[in-house]
Amino acid sequence: MNAHTMSWRCYFPSTNSTTYFDGWLNLTNTVFWISELDNKIFVIGCNTLAYMTSSSYVVGCHSTCANGNLKDGICSGAGCCEADVPKNIQYFSSYFNQGYINTSQDSPCSFMVVMQKEDFVFNTSYVKSWVLYDAYNGIVPIVLDWQIHPWTCEVAKQNMSSYACVSSNSECLNSPSEQGHRCICSDGYEGNPYITNGCQDIDECIANPNPCGLDICKNMPGYHNCSCHPGYYMTNGVCLTIQKPSRFPAIPVVGASVGLVVFVIVVACACLVKERRKLQNMKREYSRQHGGLILFDEMKSKQGTTFKIFHEEELQQATDNFSEKQILGHGGHGTVYKGLLKGNVEVAVKKCKTIDEQHKKEFGKEMAILSQINHKNIVKLLGCCLEVEVPMLVYEFVPNGTLFHLIHGNHGRYISLATRLGIAIESADALTYLHSSASTPILHGDVKSPNILLDGNHSAKVSDFGASILAPTDESQFVTLVQGTCGYLDPEYMQTCYLTDKSDVYSFGVVLVELLTGKIPFNLDAPEKEKSLAMMFMSAMKENRLADILDDQVKHDDNMEILEEIAELAKQCLDMCGDNRPSMKEVTEKLDGLMKVMQHPWTQQDPEEMEGLLSEPMANSAIGSAEYFSIEKKAINAMQSGR
Structure with a gap:
């Protein structure tokens, strides 16, 4: 258990000013992380959009008092909303969206907390000024998980002299991140698994209620046994009376016993059938709710x-x-x-x-x-x-990993510019299809290198579009939950909460820069100006320093013109205004044209002549196939007449 300061923002009508405090928690380079099971993200206030950002996620929600439907104990959007904490988070900062200002006279304050969910119960008074802050004295509890770093159980057991699970009757569990482990006592034991004989047997027989009910309970190491009192015998876990010999005929007794057994079987079957019907009805109801018909x-x-x-x-x-x-x-x-x-x-x-x-x-x-x-x-x-x-x-199933792993996890293995450009073209073509050629336009919403899978030939396959949304047809269909991946998220979407096809274009622009530079999109440990790859790239382009940030594997004199063209296209994709960005179709055509120019042999024979022939179409738009073959014909004629 730990604690941290809640985040708040208050509007003062008298001065028309806003004061705020953005809370944060940094567990980087420690063995702790924020428990996704025990904590929740809570946003409290009227007309409030707030979210937590980490190195990998942006998660938040929108609360409003517009309908006046506030209820104690209910946190579903009216005065209070909640969101799940992502897995394996060690760092987060809190932010309030400036487009949503709470100007209410009665409730001018908004709050955002990441805290233990069992310790929070919404009260309608919390939207009144500083009531929530005073209720917790500005400090909220948060549950942390931890691990022994950095070995998994399999590695730790190889050196028993330093193995931490030293108690007998203890077990080793890998952490969710597979980068560490923890120790626990085995079932039926409790205590400290990290010290000798720390896990002690639990005496279930003294528990309340007694696990054996009115029968005799005998504790055993790690478990317990139930037995019957004298005069009774146990069958199927139930103690029955031992019948004394009777002078009455045995047939009625046997008949009654058989009847009882038949009755029990019938009742059990009826209950089983009822439970199965209940389960089937529940499944049919889920299917109906999800539009199965x-x-x-x-x-x-x-x-x-x-x-x-x-x-x-x-x-x-x-x-x-x-x-x-x-x-x-x-x-x-x-x-x-x-x-x-x-x-x-x-x-x-x-x-x-x-x-x-x-x-x-x-x-x-x-x-x-x-x-x-x-x-x-x-x-x-x-x-x-x-x-x-x-x-x-x-x-x-696509077996060869992701583009992110190819770029950042291959330990220096050479990746040619042709391979990178080919992956970019295929990914762009897939997004073009979703935006333009599908029966209904589809917005991906989370374009990033981990969502681009690769087969054995490095052919790209865009994935995770099942989390996408169909292109909205009116304003009421736009979602208000801000969720995406840091480094790839469209800044215009962050401000408006409107997801458009140009949001995918921005994210694809980040992937292009990733391919050009070999750098990760968001680096928490880097200096402030280098945390965001997109910002660092745009700064380098503005200052004419492209060569300084290019990956050494692709930075060659004979590649620079192609690299500059790709970089210029990425710059257009990363424009802060969505309307100024090209469409995915234009991006695909541009990249396809660059690939054809790069691969064709006559580009290597007379660079100055080819540059003159290609400069105008390359500068103004992507080269389509018809334009390309026209240019190629001119180039061949020029070479024949000159030689």
Whole structure:
């Protein structure tokens, strides 16, 4: 358990000024992290949009008093809203969106806290000035998890002289991040596993209530036994009276016993049938809530579709009951597991954390549209499971890791400019398809290098579009929850909460810069001006220092013109105003043209002549295929006449 200062912002009508304090907590380079199970993000106030930022996430919510529907104990948007804490967070800062100012005379203050969820119960008085601050004296409790760093259990056990789980009857558990471990006492024991004989047997027989009820309880090391009093015998865990010999005929007794057994069996079967019906009804209700009927109708109308609606049992069996050993990765929206369906078909199963009411109502309709996506550079959505509280998505399995791992985790392995440009073209083409060629325009919403998967030939496949939204048709459909990934998030979206196709263009611009520089998009340990890769890149472009930040693997004299063109395109994508950014289609055409120019042999024969031929179209727009072949023809004619 720990504590930290709550964040607040107050508006003073008399001076038309705002005073605020943005709280933060930094556990970097320690063995602690913020428990995602025991803590919540709470935002309290009227007309308040606040969020926490970390090295990987931006998560928050919007509370309002506009409808006057405030209720004690209810924190669902009226005066108070809440959001889940992401996994493995060691650092966060609190921020209030300046576009939302609480100017109420009665409740001019807004608060944002990350704290132990069991210690917070919303009271309507908390929106009144400093009531919440005074209730906690400005300090809120927060629960921390910890680990022994940096070894996993398997590594730690290799050196028993320093192995920490020294108590007998103790066990070692890997931390969620797989970068450390902890020790616990085995089942039936309690105490300190880090000292000799620290885990002591729990005497279950003295517990209240007695686990054996009125029967005899005998404690054993790690467990207990129940036995019957004299005159009774135990069958199926129940003590029954020993029947004394009777002069009455045995047949009625046997008949009564058989009747009792039959009655018990009938009752048990009836209860089992009732529970199964209850479970089936619950699954049908979940399926109905998620638009299952709409999705079934769509599938019937589109013959030949490979999209499948899975049962929960199928996915449990495929993922070994969602075993931790099957986890492929964690994201802001959920956890992805590797699965093996019948027929040895490898898949990736995404188990989402939550789903908002708007998406719950539209889920079936959205799945019907997403199931029609068919593009070689987009991970195929194979199906979904609707009969659970939060739907699960099933994708094709792509085995060769992510673009993020290729750039930042290959330990210096050479990646050519042609390979990087090819990945960029295929990724841009996939986003162009989502924006322009799908039956309904789709906004990805979380474009980043970890969401670009690679096959064995380094061909790109854009993933995680199941967390996307369909392009809104009116203002009421825009979401107000700000959630994304630090370093890739569109600053215009941060201010307006309006997700557009140009938000994806900005995020793709960051991926382009990542490919050019080999640097991570957000580095918490870097100097202030170098924390954000996008800001550092824009500064370098403004000061004509592009060569200083390029990756040494691609920085060659014969590549500089191509690199400058790519950098100029990335600069346009990172424009602060979304309207000034190119469309994904324009980005794809530009990159495709650059690849053709770079690969064609005549670009190496007479650079000055080719530069003259290519400068005008390259400067003004992306080279389409027709333009390119026209330029190529001119270049060949020029070479023939000159030689």
